[in-house]
Amino acid sequence: MLPEELFQAAQARAATLSLPRAQEAREQLRAQALALFSRIPEPPVYHRAEDPARKAAETLLPELEKVLALGLAVARETGWGDTTEHIISALRAHGEALCLTERGRFVQAEEAWRRALELERLAHPTRAIGSKETALPPVFDRTSGASRFDPKQEPVAQVKLLCPNTGCKRINDYGYIPGPGGRRYVCPACGTPFLAYFGELRGLDVEIRRSSKRYFFTVDEVRGSGVSRIEFEEASGDEFPVAKRDLLVFLYTEARELKAVMNLTNNRLMWISPASSCFVVTAAFGEGAPELVAFREFRDEVLSRHVLGREFIRAYYRHGPGLAEWVVRRPEVRRGVRRVLKQVHRVLTKTRSGST
Numbered sequence: 001m002l003p004e005e006l007f008q009a010a011q012a013r014a015a016t017l018s019l020p021r022a023q024e025a026r027e028q029l030r031a032q033a034l035a036l037f038s039r040i041p042e043p044p045v046y047h048r049a050e051d052p053a054r055k056a057a058e059t060l061l062p063e064l065e066k067v068l069a070l071g072l073a074v075a076r077e078t079g080w081g082d083t084t085e086h087i088i089s090a091l092r093a094h095g096e097a098l099c100l101t102e103r104g105r106f107v108q109a110e111e112a113w114r115r116a117l118e119l120e121r122l123a124h125p126t127r128a129i130g131s132k133e134t135a136l137p138p139v140f141d142r143t144s145g146a147s148r149f150d151p152k153q154e155p156v157a158q159v160k161l162l163c164p165n166t167g168c169k170r171i172n173d174y175g176y177i178p179g180p181g182g183r184r185y186v187c188p189a190c191g192t193p194f195l196a197y198f199g200e201l202r203g204l205d206v207e208i209r210r211s212s213k214r215y216f217f218t219v220d221e222v223r224g225s226g227v228s229r230i231e232f233e234e235a236s237g238d239e240f241p242v243a244k245r246d247l248l249v250f251l252y253t254e255a256r257e258l259k260a261v262m263n264l265t266n267n268r269l270m271w272i273s274p275a276s277s278c279f280v281v282t283a284a285f286g287e288g289a290p291e292l293v294a295f296r297e298f299r300d301e302v303l304s305r306h307v308l309g310r311e312f313i314r315a316y317y318r319h320g321p322g323l324a325e326w327v328v329r330r331p332e333v334r335r336g337v338r339r340v341l342k343q344v345h346r347v348l349t350k351t352r353s354g355s356t
């Protein structure tokens, strides 16, 4: 197939497509294009009989044509935004590379493929935050007197984060030095600290339940080699569009309660509504009670390590919301639950200080 034939076929298909709402169509394009990009192999360096790259190009071309058609339809309906334009250019360059690979013209294929990678990066603006490499400074700089062994100034990116503290939820700019691990920030609006965990999306599974969704995120550390799994249950049912390699940030209160997830690549936010909080304990103590910290630590550090504990957590999440509601409506039960929990809490804190 020639690249021009591919583009014409995509254009013809685009004319027949009708699209959902603008924002959703753009997110659909982003998700499909980035998933496809991650499957396109590097063109081979030399010729071989029965080359697997040529076979791969054959199967990927029809898929690319479909995604390119979607891109052209999105551009037609919603205008050529920056991201859409870069995605379409990257798709065209990859299409060219695949056509050339299929026909065994590997040198030109390599050229088009490199161009496609550059365009891919532009189509995914937050990738640059994590991968920007600064040139190595000279061992000794005569004019400034600095040597390479002086601590290097890290580039700081500005990110917009939402304060996860109850009653605040204000958005502010924060400095972010790309690297693995969580960060602790203090919200300038309410003066309360919060924790932010940054990661690039590797995979997301969503399990649809009767009145909630269970999210299983797998994220790669930014500039690190670690992988984290973050799961929670969410009851609002709001859409949270993501694509592979999006830069996500998980926002926790200082009591390590996950409150929100932000996708910094497309500026979408998911505020996690209480299906995932500690129902019974929250009802008895009220939101934000210090006792909750000990219970959550107990849940995360002790219960989740044992089979029976995990069984308990599952049962608790299944029956917790109903039980908590029942507790809240009965002040005398609430006082009783509170008394029992206080005792458990005393034991918990004693065990913890005894074991560490």
Ligand SMILES: [Zn+2]
Binding pocket: 163, 164, 165, 168, 169, 170, 187, 188, 189, 190, 191, 192
């Ligand atoms: Zn705040």
